[in-house]
Amino acid sequence: MAHILGAEALHLEVxxxxxxxSVTLGVDEGDRIGIVGRNGDGKSSLLMMLAGRREPDSGRVTYRGGTTIGVLDQADQFDDGETVGNAIVGDTPEYEWAGDPKVRDVIAGLVADLSWGAELESLSGxxxxxxxxxxxxVGDWDVLFLDEPxxxxxxxxxxxxxxxxxxRWPANQGALLVVTHDRWFLDEVCTATWEVHDRIVEPFEGGYAAYILQRVERDRQAAVIEQKRQNLARKELAWLRRGAPARTAKPKFRIDAANELIADVPEIRDKVSLQSMAVSRLGKEVVNILDVDVSYSDPATGEPREVLTDIEWRLAPGERTGILGVNGAGKSTLLGLISGAVEPTSGTVKTGKTVKVAQLTQRLDELEQHLNEPVRVVIGRLRTSFTVGSGSKAQELTPGQLLERMGFTSAQLSTPVKDLSGGQKRRLQLLLILLDQPNVLILDEPTNDLDTDMLAxxxxxxxxWPGTLIVVSHDRYFLERVTDQQYAILGGRLRHLPGGVDEYLKLRQAEERAKEAAVAGGGSAGAAGGVQASKAAQPAQPKLSGRELRDAQKxxxxVERKIERMQRDIKTGREGLATLDQGDYQLLNAEMAKITALEAEVDELELRWLELSELLG
Incomplete structure (x- = not known):
């Protein structure tokens, strides 16, 4: 593949x-590279040197002639008074940008809900x-450099x-380099991973899952990496292999090697012990939300606006649930019902007598009163020990050991809280909450400012942690990793998602298509206005006759029976592969082709199941 840019003997000091x-790297056409590493190890500095935004102390970066480079910084900088439309398309006439399919796609995908003439100062982060x-x-670039996109x-x-x-580009064309802590995104987009550590850049093939596997193999062979970090990587791999079947089907993931590597790794959570401890701490009743509606007064009109409708949810001891929904859907209101900060407009919220709720908010309020105190003093004031694990695996940790487990060095224990980085403050905030021993924990966007190792x-x-856990997060990987089930707030109602985040995205796409169809039926109003209006209309619910209803239910x-039967066949087929002659490649390929065909059919049936579920409400 053609060479795009190269870095030779880069040296950088702060x-x-x-x-x-002395870092030497190259980027070729078709590369899709994710850059990972601990906070402070130089990921963003590397990206900006390669993009030409920062000069190295020595060494050089060279580009193929005529290469165009697009860069997304961590800070979003705009001119004073600039509007949404002007920031995106500048002075380009509407007939030009509205006639470009790529520009329309970007606008529809990212800013369709924003007013074209809104000033950027009035927008949220x-x-x-x-x-x-x-x-x-919307621009045309040969290489994109994205910092925390x-x-x-x-x-x-x-x-x-x-x-x-x-x-965005045809196969083997263009190049992408991205710094992000979003592990799902890395796995979905990247075909190579660079790990920045100890003043070097180490390349790995594949996305995040493949990187984790190779890193564990490297650690095992070298036997020089700290045991704690290795164990975390092994545990991460165990979840990637066992807990997310969709990931294991990707060719990036060498399944045989993974199976051998994690053969002796137990399940990531001892659910029986955790459930038993949760019941003993909480009793059988945690929080029951019964027939609840919540309305707020609209500041513009003074009219009541319904946020949540007919919510019924009985939280169980030890439940681990993720909550999905667009901004403004009512996620914070739902969390407020659980914590007691929000009173329902109608219905009741019953909280168990032994329930102690704690919430990790997006703000750092818990640290405000401790800003001038050393970390060791803040932690030591709360408790002298903390129990980790359950049953025979329970372990008592001192505050210092707990801090070390969360990535704090001995030197940092004497650092005042105000001098910690954003990621360190976030970790300290969580530890303060856990040391207070709540039995219901609400995490609202907990992954902000944390690198991939600290997330692990x-x-x-x-x-x-033995309690009821409720998580709101846009980090899909984290949400799927720490919760056992997901719910979504759609149209003000709480809906269970047996298919997880994938089901949520399909439901949202169906909802948006219905809205667009409703808008199209009422006429269009120009390119920019049409894009915004597609988000506004509510989909009309089809009315079924008695016979149609019965047919849909049947x-x-x-479909449910077929899915269950075919999933059993897939499981049986995979187990049968082990009994075949491993040297008979034709037979093995034929059996794998049958399994792959069954999996494709299950995917189609699941889509039909979603359509019917939507139709029946």
Whole structure:
């Protein structure tokens, strides 16, 4: 493949340390590279040097002649008074940008809900981030450098961005380098991973899952990496292999090697012990939300606006649930019902007598009163020990050991809280909450400012926490990793998602198509206005006759039976592969082809199941 850019002997120092020492790299046409590593190890510095935004102390970066480069910084900078439309398309006439399919796709995918003439100063951080992304992606670039592109994006926007980047260039053309802590995004988009550590850049094949596997293999062979980090990587791999079947089907993941590697790794959570401990701490009743409606007064009109409708949810002891929904859907209101901060307009919320709720918010309020105190003093004041694990695996940790487990060094224990990085403050905030021993824990966007290793450490800590866990997060990987089930707020109602995040995205796409169809039926109103209006109308619910209703119910039951039967056949087929002659490649390929065909048929049946479920409400 053709060479695009090269870096030779890059050396970079900051006042306290050497960041890179003689790093040599190359980027070719078709490369899709994810850059990972601990906070402070130089990921963003590397990206900006390769993009020409930062000069190395020595060494050089060269580009193929005529190469065009697009860069997304962590900070979204705009001119004063600039509007959404002007920021994205500038002075380009509407007939030009509205006639470009790529520009229309970017606008529809990222900013369709924003007013074209809104000033950027009036937007939230997440909205400004989407505008900055749209401004970059409407351009034509040979190479894109993206620094934390998924920050502040919701699950749908992250899924759209991943799909856009996968089809932005033809195969073996263009190049992408991205720094992100979003592990699902890395796995979905990237075909190579660079790990930045110890003043070097180490390349790996494949996305995040393949990188984890290779890193564990490297650690086992070298036997020089710390045991704690290795164990976390092994545990991460165990979840990738066992807990997410869709990932294991990807060719990037060498399944035989993974099976051998994790043969002796137990399940990530001892659910029986955790459930038993949760019941003993909570009793059988946690929080029961019964027939609840919540309305707020609209500040513009003074009229009541219904946020949540007919919510019925009985939280169980030890339940681990993720909540999905677009911004403004009512996620924070739902969390407020659980914590007691929000009173229902109608219905009742019953809280168990022994329930102690704690919430990790997006803000850092818990640290405000401790800003001038050393970390060791803040932690030591609360408790002298903390129990991790359950049953025979229970372990007592001191505050210092707990801090070390979450990535704090001995030197950092004497650091005042105000001098910690954003990621360190986030970890300390979680530890303060856990040391207070709540039995219902609400996490609202807990992954902000954390690198992939620290996210794995947080997940490891939560695996041994015995209580009811409610998580709201746009980090799809984290959400699927720490929760056992997901719900979505759609149209003000709470809906269970047996198919997880994939089902949620399909439901949202169906909802958007219905809205667009409703708008199209009522006439169109110009390019920009039409894009915004597609988000506004509510889909009309089809009315079924008695016979149609019965037919749909019968088909739904039939589809469910077929899915169950075919999943059993797939399981039997996979187990049967082990009994075949492993040297008979023709037979093995034929059996795998049968299994693959069954899996494809199950995918189609699941889509039909979703359509019927929507039809029946």
């Amino acid at each position: 006042p306290t340390k050497t960041v890179f020492d 997440g909205q400004r981030r989407r505008v900055a992304l749209a401004r970059l992606l 998924t920050n502040h994006l919701d699950v749908e926007a992250v899924a759209w961005l991943a799909e856009h980047l996968k089809r 450490a947080m997940e490891d800590l939560l695996d041994s 088909e739904l039951a039939s």
